[in-house]
Amino acid sequence: MPFGRAHVLAAPALFMAFVIESWEQLALVYVSGDLGDAFSIDTGRIGWVLSAVALGMIPGALVWGPVSDRIGRCAVCLWSLSAHGVIALASALSPNFTVLLVTRVLSGLAPAGICTVTFPYFLELLPSRMRGRAAVYLSIGWPIGVLAAVGVTQLLAGLGWHVVAIASALAGLWVFAIRAWVPESPYWLAAQNRHDDAAAVLRRLGVDVPDGTRFAVVAPERTGRPVELLRGRLLRITVLMLVVNFTFNWGYWGLQTWLPTLLQDKGLSMSASLGFVALSALFMIPGYVSASLLTGRFGRKKVFLPYVALAAISGIFFAYSSSMTELYVANFALAFFSLGAWGVWNTWNGEFFPTALRGTGYSWATAAQLVATSLAPLGGRPSPGSGDRVLHDDPVHHGLPGGGTALRRPAAGDRGP
Secondary structure, three states: OOOOHHHHHHHHHHHHHHHHHHHHOOOOOHHHHHHHHHOOOHHHHHHHHHHHHHHHHHHHHHHHHHHHHHHHHHHHHHHHHHHHHHHHHHOOOOOOHHHHHHHHHHHHHHHHHHHHHHHHHHHOOOHHHHHHHHHHHHHOHHHHHHHHHHHHHHHHHHHHHHHHHHHHHHHHHHHHHHHHHHHOHHHHHHHHOOOOHHHHHHOOOOOOOOOOOOOOOOOHHHHHHHHHHHHOHHHHHHHHHHHHHHHHHHHHHHHOOOOOHHHHHHHOOOHHHHHHHHHHHHHHHHHHHHHHHHHHOOHHHHHHHHHHHEEEEHHHHHHHHOHHHHHHHHHHHHHHHHHHHHHHHHHHHHOOOOOOHHHHHHHHHHHEEEEEEHHHHHHHHOOOOOOOOOOOOOOOOOOOOOOOOOOOOOOOOOOOO
């Protein structure tokens, strides 16, 4: 299969899934003060609102993955993103805290579909020789979403949290781009015995497929059945996949979710923290790009393991940083190597399972990540050093679930990239 115009159109359409996910988790962070005033709620309940999206994504990922194996990748993307737009708009019109919290949880459950299937979907559209390089680039949508959220929420913050929430809801309109530019997975179509449709998609992707072609279909009765992940040779793969997803995410977010508090202890101002957020997000991008280039040459494992090791060393350096300069350097190195490793791992996750179970398997991987990031903040709060300036109880200071850093206590449910 050549890499052609159809792939060029599909790539940005699916890339936006990660921008939207990052954006949605950050949409209300910088207007949380206005949110608290509007509903007369304390910082604890504000934290629940900020975490609600990520919490909703945990069951959402487990539901949408098997659904994508049964009704198709494209259908899940369309339904998921459309539902997100409607629910996010409803959250902007919430009359009280309870309705807001419920709609925010549903705002996580809905887009979990498109976020869960994006990688396996894109992999099934790509030429096999390009999957490692091209798929890693999808992950860059995460820091782009962070940067967009920081800029746009600051621009609209003066208009109130309702306007920011409405702007987030507009992401649902991207469903029209996906419908126009992204064909259904030919692998999934063939697995459903829709051979003519699979051939038509392959021709759209630049493959010369003769009329009447019939594709090999393996075990279609296993489609979308989670129990199949625990049978035969898939049991070992599934267990190892879950362990790596959980421990990698728990280790990274065990540090990242407490980073805002450490910065407060160092006396970092709000404007300085915003600059830290933007720079951290920017350092994620070359991490992804370098991992993509190296993966195309050396494969998944030979890139993933060194990047994880270097991320661990960066974390140790961070723990023993004695100045703000060392803190910045260590965190940026951690962002570079951790997110580069994540780009490789997200691609690798989508290749562990056969077509009939690919969406289901990837949904378990996503759920393991979300559970880990929910538990990571419970590992304990670092104690401030002597003479550090402590600003813990300021209700205006909040941070960035999903990769950025500002000034707030970590909330359960923040998801890794």
